Amino acid sequence: MANSPKPTLSLLISLLSLLSLFPPTLSSAPKHAPRFLGKFSRSNNKGPLGAPRYKYETRYFDQTLDHFSFSDLPTFRQRYLINTEYWAGPDRRGPIFFYCGNEGDIEWFAANTGFVWELAPRFQAMIIFPEHRYYGESMPYGSFEEAYKNATTLAHLTAEQALADFAVLITELKRNLSAHACPVVLFGGSYGGMLAAWMRLKYPHIAIGALASSAPVLQFEDIVPPETFYDIVSHDFRRESISCFNTIKDSWDVIESEGQKNNGLSYLTETFRFCRKLESADDLSNWLSSAYSYLAMGNYPYPADFLMPMPGNPIKEVCRKIDNCPDGMSILQRIFEGVSVYYNYTGTVDCFNLDDDPHGMNGWNWQACTEMVMPTSSSKNISMFPAYDYNYTSDEEWCLENYHVKPRPTWITTQFGGHGFKNALKSFGSNIIFSNGLLDPWSGGSVLEDISETIVALVTENGAHHLDLRPSTAEDPDWLVEQRAAEVKLIQGWLHQYFEKKKTVFDM
Numbered sequence: 001m002a003n004s005p006k007p008t009l010s011l012l013i014s015l016l017s018l019l020s021l022f023p024p025t026l027s028s029a030p031k032h033a034p035r036f037l038g039k040f041s042r043s044n045n046k047g048p049l050g051a052p053r054y055k056y057e058t059r060y061f062d063q064t065l066d067h068f069s070f071s072d073l074p075t076f077r078q079r080y081l082i083n084t085e086y087w088a089g090p091d092r093r094g095p096i097f098f099y100c101g102n103e104g105d106i107e108w109f110a111a112n113t114g115f116v117w118e119l120a121p122r123f124q125a126m127i128i129f130p131e132h133r134y135y136g137e138s139m140p141y142g143s144f145e146e147a148y149k150n151a152t153t154l155a156h157l158t159a160e161q162a163l164a165d166f167a168v169l170i171t172e173l174k175r176n177l178s179a180h181a182c183p184v185v186l187f188g189g190s191y192g193g194m195l196a197a198w199m200r201l202k203y204p205h206i207a208i209g210a211l212a213s214s215a216p217v218l219q220f221e222d223i224v225p226p227e228t229f230y231d232i233v234s235h236d237f238r239r240e241s242i243s244c245f246n247t248i249k250d251s252w253d254v255i256e257s258e259g260q261k262n263n264g265l266s267y268l269t270e271t272f273r274f275c276r277k278l279e280s281a282d283d284l285s286n287w288l289s290s291a292y293s294y295l296a297m298g299n300y301p302y303p304a305d306f307l308m309p310m311p312g313n314p315i316k317e318v319c320r321k322i323d324n325c326p327d328g329m330s331i332l333q334r335i336f337e338g339v340s341v342y343y344n345y346t347g348t349v350d351c352f353n354l355d356d357d358p359h360g361m362n363g364w365n366w367q368a369c370t371e372m373v374m375p376t377s378s379s380k381n382i383s384m385f386p387a388y389d390y391n392y393t394s395d396e397e398w399c400l401e402n403y404h405v406k407p408r409p410t411w412i413t414t415q416f417g418g419h420g421f422k423n424a425l426k427s428f429g430s431n432i433i434f435s436n437g438l439l440d441p442w443s444g445g446s447v448l449e450d451i452s453e454t455i456v457a458l459v460t461e462n463g464a465h466h467l468d469l470r471p472s473t474a475e476d477p478d479w480l481v482e483q484r485a486a487e488v489k490l491i492q493g494w495l496h497q498y499f500e501k502k503k504t505v506f507d508m
Contacts, residue, residue, distance in 0.1 A: 053471075054110060054117045056081040056127070061172070063133070065140055065156055067164035076140040078165060081110050081129040083117075088124035090179040093502065095125045095495060098184050098207065100166060100199060102192035103364045106131035106138075109192065112306055114471025115484065116187050122488075123495065126182075130169055132162050134363045151404050154366050160415065163195060167203045183498045185491055186210035189466030190442065198416045200432050201425075209431030209494040211487060212446075213466035217434075219374045219445030221410060223418050226377040226390045228444035233296040234384040236315050236439050244319030244338070248292065249384040251335045255281050255288075258332070271332050272339075275351035283354055288335065289385060291342040297465035299439045302475040306465075309345050312475070317341050369399035373409040374445070422451050430454040431494050433487055437463015456490060458483055 063078040088094030097116050101109060110129045120127050131138040134157040139147045147153055174180055184207040188196030193215030200210035218224050238245040258264040259281025268284055269277045278284055294307045295314050302312040311317050322338040343352060368374070373395070380387040392409065399407055417424045425432070425447075434447035435458040442465065449457050458468075460479050468483050 053114075054083070055085065056083045056110065056129070061169055063138075063165050064168065067161060067168070074141065076133070076138065076142075078133065078169065079106060079131040079137045080169065081106060081127075083120070083127040086121045086124055087126040090177060090182060092124070093181050093183070093499065094179075095123055096170070096174075096179070096182050096184045097123070097125045097127050098166070098170060098186050099127075099129045100186055100188035100192045100195040101130050101132040101135070102188065102190060102195065103132060103135055103367070105136035107136070109189075112471075113187070113189070113469050115469045115487075118472060119488065119491075123491075125185075128170075128173070130166055133157060133165055148363075148366075154403070157363055157366055158371060159195060159198065159367075159412070163199050163202060166195075166199060167206050170206055181502065183208045183495060185494065187213075187469070188215065189213040189469045190215065193466065197432055197434070201416065201429055204430075208498050209433075209491065211433045211435065211469075211491070213435045213469050214437070214440050214442050214446065215434060216374070216442045216445030217416070217447065218418060218421060219442070220412050220418050221375070223413075223421070224445050226375040227379040227383065229293075229376055229441045230378045230383045230385050232439075232441040232444050233293050234382060236296045236299060236441075237292070237319065237384060240316050241319040241323055244322045245384050247322050247331060247334055248338075251288075251331055252285060252386045254331050255285055259284075268332070272336050273351050275353050278354075285386070287352075287354055288339055291339050292385075293441060295342050296439065296441050299464040300467055300470075301462065301477055301480075302473060304470070306470070308342055310342060311345060314341055314345075366403060369395075369403050369405055369407055371408055371411045373407045373412075375409075421447075425451045425455050432456075433458060433490055435466075435468050435483065435487065436460070437465070437467055439463060440465045458486055 058079060058081055060077040060079055062075045065073040065076055097120060099109065099113055099116055106129050113129075116127060119125065133140065134147055134154070140156065141147045141149075141153055170184055174182060186196040186199055186207045186209070188194070188210070190213075193212035194217050196210040197212035197215055197217055200207055219229075234245065237248065255268065258268055259278075261267070265278045265281070268281065272284060272287075295310070295318060298304060298307045298310055299315050300306070300310075300312065304310060304312075318338040318341045321341060322334045325334045325337055343349065364372075373392075375390040375392070377390040378385040378388050392407075396406055399405055413419060430452070432455045434456070436443040436446045436448060437460045439462060443459075447455075447457050448459050451457075460467075460483050462477070462479065463483070467480060468487065472481075472484070
């Protein structure tokens with residue numbers, strides 16, 4: 001495996017979620033690399049996922065482009081979705097449930113966050129889904145093309161600016177609705193979960209608590225081992241089938257060897273049914289790596305179309321396909337049968353395209369090249385992926401070449417903490433739920449133990465990427481029902497405590 005191709009920076013950059021976040025080396029930028037939810041970052045994603053499943057009104061707010069200077073810059077229209085159907089109103093201090101929009105079209109996140117919609121009637125809450133700047137329709141400078149033109153126009157795409165957007169939007173909405181006394185509860189999954197946790201810490205006067213689901217707030221610098229992400233993905237496959245794990249592990253050398261033959265790229269193109277001829281074997285390896293990572297993120301116990309239409313327990317199905325191939329079938333044909341569970345579960349795709357972003361740019365690539373620097377590597381013995389070490393220099397070169405910026409690998413921890421995170425949270429934080437499923441590769445960078453009585457970790461062994469935020473179904477296992485019940489109880493406690501304090505002040 002020593003000579004196997006290494007995943008590129010944008011392969012991991014592409015990792016989500018979603019979110020996703022991501023990795024290391026190379027000078028080219030594969031578009032299918034796993035990112036949080038980056039594959040949805042520039043489309044409205046209409047179709048089954050984008051179709052509104054819940055009632056809301058779409059509104060726009062004139063938002064400040066730079067909250068931290070007094071430069072004369074143009075404002076931009078921030079889109080947000082709002083539902084007041086169940087809201088108790090300002091007189092009864094009806095709560096506001098505020099989802100921290102992440103790297104993609106906000107309608108897609110709203111359609112996939114059923115937990116918030118299901119809680120609203122119970123708590124008589126208003127629901128708000130704000131869109132993250134530079135994603136969906138919330139484009140500075142009037143259009144995607146202008147906003148993404150260069151490093152100068154992208155300069156205000158940062159987490160701190162997004163949090164300021166949320167704080168200003170909440171403040172202005174409450175003022176316009178005479179809802180000053182209405183408590184705000186934050187929700188978020190993946191990068192949105194990171195934003196929810198950070199907002200609770202940075203703006204404690206704006207929101208009384210936050211549910212941060214699958215939020216890898218510790219995936220920076222050397223706080224967690226860089227091999228954590230790929231080790232968890234590999235564990236998810238190994239637990240289903242050792243032979244499946246070994247087939248995938250052995251396939252990288254076969255792909256590289258085939259790609260070096262005279263007609264090797266043509267053979268790989270035909271075997272994996274690509275619409276256009278592969279330019280390199282690395283492109284195929286990145287395409288496969290993305291699929292395995294997304295399968296781990298979306299390894300839900302029931303069928304779902306969160307990232308792609310997939311069956312329940314999709315990794316189990318991938319391994320069943322790989323292991324049950326007839327004797328004599330080549331390793332590459334076995335891999336194709338398995339990966340088709342992710343890329344073509346519906347059976348409607350005739351050929352596959354590597355490139356899902358014709359412009360070769362998206363917001364998460366920029367964020368990963370500036371402040372979202374998450375070191376990632378692949379271990380030689382535990383991982384089923386090609387082994388490689390994290391190489392910051394390669395990341396920096398890629399970012400300079402593509403965006404003319406240098407990453408700031410210590411900025412997020414400087415701003416929000418990381419080293420000594422537990423002590424800092426215990427001393428200065430409260431009312432945060434970190435929920436994680438251990439099948440989710442991002443769980444390794446999240447908070448997996450209680451920090452205090454009010455900063456709580458809810459961890460499930462078989463949960464995947466922010467499964468708790470998805471709509472409830474009749475197929476939900478008992479452990480998921482119990483996890484959501486625990487979250488409801490904690491949120492109820494926050495609201496009760498808030499109302500009791502308000503009552504005490506009023507009685508005085």
